[in-house]
Amino acid sequence: MACPDLTGAPRPRDGRRRGYLQSKGIRMKAVIPAAGLGTRFLPATKGTPKELLPVLSKPVIQYVVEEALEPEGVDEVIIVNSREKPQIESYFRVDGGFEDMLRKRGKKAEADLVHEASSMPVSFVYQDNPRGLGHAVHCAAEAVGDEPFFVLLGDYFVPDRQMCVRMAEVSRQHGNASVIAVAPVPADQVSRYGIIAGECVGSLDGSDTADEQEGAVWKVTGLVEKPAPEDAPSHLFIVGRYLLSPRIMDLLANQGVGAGGEIQLTDAMERLLAEEDMYALVVDVDEGCDTGTPAAWAGVNARLALKDPSTREAFLEALGRSGLSQAE
Numbered sequence: 001m002a003c004p005d006l007t008g009a010p011r012p013r014d015g016r017r018r019g020y021l022q023s024k025g026i027r028m029k030a031v032i033p034a035a036g037l038g039t040r041f042l043p044a045t046k047g048t049p050k051e052l053l054p055v056l057s058k059p060v061i062q063y064v065v066e067e068a069l070e071p072e073g074v075d076e077v078i079i080v081n082s083r084e085k086p087q088i089e090s091y092f093r094v095d096g097g098f099e100d101m102l103r104k105r106g107k108k109a110e111a112d113l114v115h116e117a118s119s120m121p122v123s124f125v126y127q128d129n130p131r132g133l134g135h136a137v138h139c140a141a142e143a144v145g146d147e148p149f150f151v152l153l154g155d156y157f158v159p160d161r162q163m164c165v166r167m168a169e170v171s172r173q174h175g176n177a178s179v180i181a182v183a184p185v186p187a188d189q190v191s192r193y194g195i196i197a198g199e200c201v202g203s204l205d206g207s208d209t210a211d212e213q214e215g216a217v218w219k220v221t222g223l224v225e226k227p228a229p230e231d232a233p234s235h236l237f238i239v240g241r242y243l244l245s246p247r248i249m250d251l252l253a254n255q256g257v258g259a260g261g262e263i264q265l266t267d268a269m270e271r272l273l274a275e276e277d278m279y280a281l282v283v284d285v286d287e288g289c290d291t292g293t294p295a296a297w298a299g300v301n302a303r304l305a306l307k308d309p310s311t312r313e314a315f316l317e318a319l320g321r322s323g324l325s326q327a328e
């Protein structure tokens with residue numbers, strides 16, 4: 001999996017283009033579920049929430065927050081946390097004393113980095129019982145209010161931050177409908193994901209695009225969470241980026257348990273289809289970085305270290321010392 005354009009600086013929050021959401025006065029929230037136990041990263045996650053594990057020197061969740069704030073109209077990120085992980089909240093809280101100490105020691109650049117994280121528009125709600133992704137998203141219902149909102153799953157981030165921006169464009173092209181990002185997956189892996197049914201109805205830029213090619217837009221007619229391969233209605237899986245109608249929150253309020261005995265967001269989206277249109281944008285999943293397992297996380301760190309000019313040479317040297325420089 002490649003991680004292109006890894007060093008893009010955050011776009012200034014001031015002086016943005018006015019888009020349709022802003023021109024209509026819509027302010028949107030983005031929800032990041034982060035209440036999981038992180039068992040794949042034990043024993044590290046006994047002491048550090050997996051969301052705070054660093055990719056180079058920045059916690060994974062900060063990449064996701066930066067991505068979430070990129071689409072026009074998004075003015076706040078709501079992190080659905082568990083009370084067991086107060087460190088995430090501390091990370092985004094201002095610590096003036098710490099910043100002052102760094103500045104007094106001549107570490108202005110480091111103080112600025114610390115300040116940047118604490119000045120992000122992030123708030124918290126809590127999921128007291130881990131009852132599934134649908135339940136986690138519903139915990140943010142009050143904070144989201146009555147506007148469309150994004151959901152970004154936190155084990156994956158897109159360095160150039162454009163995936164959600166493109167999803168918003170598809171939504172605009174289709175009457176502000178809900179839009180999800182999807183990508184092809186081999187048949188033997190469909191049971192790990194949510195899978196869509198539907199038909200290709202065009203492409204994001206209007207060009208001729210093969211059905212499962214990046215940029216293709218599908219009208220969704222069904223969704224199934226973790227189907228057996230023989231029951232999968234397509235090979236397009238839900239990547240973990242959603243732009244959803246607020247109506248989903250009403251449906252989640254009484255959503256029963258589904259696959260794995262959990263309240264599934266996918267199941268509530270299937271019910272939403274009876275009332276509202278939904279579209280899917282085919283994306284290149286390799287545009288993003290998967291940090292969901294120790295091996296994937298290590299690979300993302302390696303690729304970022306190789307692409308970032310400030311770490312590349314030192315990283316190659318470190319690999320060389322252990323006879324691993326072929327990893328390039």
Ligand code: G1P
Binds near residue numbers: 192193264265
């Ligand atoms: C969740 C969603 C699933 C989606 C997947 C993407 O599953 O329920 O529809 O395809 O994320 O990573 P989970 O990984 O939580 O089992």
